[in-house]
Amino acid sequence: MFLILQFVLILAFIFKEPIAIAQYVPSWSNRVAPVNKHTDAAKPLYSVQFMTSYVDDHFLNEKFVIDIEAPFPWRDCVVDWNYYEGDCPTCRYPVSCKEYQCTDLQTTYFYRSHSCHSVNSGSKSPGSQHCNCPVNVVSPVDGTCSQALLNYDLFSLNASDGRNPYPSTYNSGPNAGCVPSSVFDSFPENVRGVMAFSRSPYAKPTGVMVVGHNPYDVRVWKDILAICLPSTLSSPGVMFFGDSPYYFIPNSNVDIRGLLSYTPLLKHPDSFGYFIDVKAIVIKGRSINVSYAGNSTTKLSTTEPYTTFRSDIYSSIVRIFLKVTKRIPAAKPVAPFGLCYNISKNRTKPGLKVPDIHLLLQGGSKWTISTANSVKQVTTHVACLAFIDGGLTSEPPIVLGTFQFEDNFLVFDEGDSTLGFSSSLINKGTSCANFNFTTPSNMYP
Known part of the structure; x- marks a missing residue:
């Protein structure tokens, strides 16, 4: 079931058309994620936690540096044209060099940095006839440029009514870059990616599909991002996606x-x-x-x-x-x-x-x-x-x-x-x- 939902989500992203699975409208109005402060890198950074790979009937949680200027997200993963044939939590289905997303991210919505060199239009995987899509990414830690391979990714968040998270889970399938694990040596501990929240159309994972209590629900979100960065390492801050009232304790009735x-x-x-x-x-x-x-x-x-x-x-x-x-x-x-x-x-x-x-x-x-x-x-x-x-x-x-x-x-x-x-x-x-x-x-x- 999970792979079917993911496949439908990828099709929705490719054709950029909403897929109406059901008419049910949920009572929650946004999605929510914890935000953590990190001081164990060259400079203080903040991460947001997403659910990523679905392994043994549950999601894995991973942390991504918050970057409101990056054109697209990227992470520690591997592109694999045989994604559906094996068991590889870090593998992601590639974007072909012939697809419009590849052209967009190589020519319009790319990382603008003097540390990056131009990339080839596409490259074939060893022993494969498939053509990958190389893109540049820039580290928010030290500004170094690395080359990634573009993929169809999957990120998930809990729904929320502005007071608490719901047990239901929203999935989104943005394009993201896959880079080698060594790129994250300078990152804060346990942070293995960069999540983009800029004005680029390839930023802000804005998925529309929910699994959980109502597995065939579709929700259209307003393009609203709310961020509250914590001042301590011990307790997380919060990030919301979508319009909502926002309630914090101890004033739980004050929006x-x-x-x-x-x-x-x-x-x-x-x-x-x-x-x-x-x-x-x-x-x-x-x-x-x-x-x-x-x-x-x-x-x-x-x-x-x-x-x-x-x-x-x-x-x-x-x-x-x-x-x-x-x-x-x-x-x-x-x-x-x-x-x-x-x-x-x-x-x-x-x-x-x-x-x-x-x-x-x-x-x-x-x-x-x-x-x-x-x-x-x-x-x-x-x-x-x-x-x-x-x-x-x-x-x-x-x-x-x-x-x-x-x-x-x-x-x-x-x-x-x-x-x-x-x-x-x-x-x-x-x-x-x-x-x-x-x-x-x-x-x-």
Whole structure:
């Protein structure tokens, strides 16, 4: 049965037409996955957990680095033209070099990096008449380029009503790249792939098929991605796919959407990522005009750990912070940061309290960066302003990084082309680690 469902799903993806299996409409409205923080690589990264191979009547769980700029996902696997004839959990059915997906991913929706060389249009497997589809992939850890073979993959997630996961499982069959295991030597432990969530049509696994309690159910999802990155290693954050109310404990009756502000999402001709327009930065009544140089475009990144500012903007922020925190003794800067504080005498308070930073956005909304997202404690006695000088020619002038996203709820709505953001959930009595991943007994639609 599983292989039949998978085959139907692949056909649906190939022809890009919805397959109506049943008229039943489930009561849940999204899918959900846990998000983990990792600090055992060259830089902090965040992974999302998907169910992948179906072995011995159950799914295997695997973790993938979250990348909201990557054009397509890729992972540790092997392409196999005889996929249905053997038992190989890491094997995937290849995409032929003659199929349109191959052309798309080699010429339009490819990784744009100077570290990559051009790929051949196709190559035959040893001892086979079949033609594989080679594509380039770029590591979010160190920026190195590797060659992958394109395949038809399978990723699965639990359904959710916004409060808990359901036992039902949604499958999606996107195209993905297969790379050798050695490519992941620099990745965080137990992370074996990259999941793409960009604007590319080959990103965001958006499957429509469900197995589980209602095995022939079809669901059309809104193109909405919600991310909540955790600030700790011990408890997961959460990612949602599709429109829904979102509820976190302890305020289980408060929809997180009621806490959100919104700003338009912008497109950039040289990126599949997400951009917003920051008009100004305000710190304790002092304003920095970001757009005076004619470019206030700001990129959001889930692979850059700290927000980067063009030098003129960074210098203005540091200059204001030196004035408004002059009572806090300075410390020798700790790379990659340029402004640090000595907190050894701050024994009465945990950490350090500094003024909020307000990003004034297009449409009049305001994203507030509080102390938890602006100051990083790097040693027992030193805390630093968690921003980086990107240089005089940094383009775009601002890149918002993951430290500033932690415990902030972000909703990327492709349909409305808007970004919803909560600012710090900590200041609202909850956190990204407060979604209840427990599945209540007898919880069925």
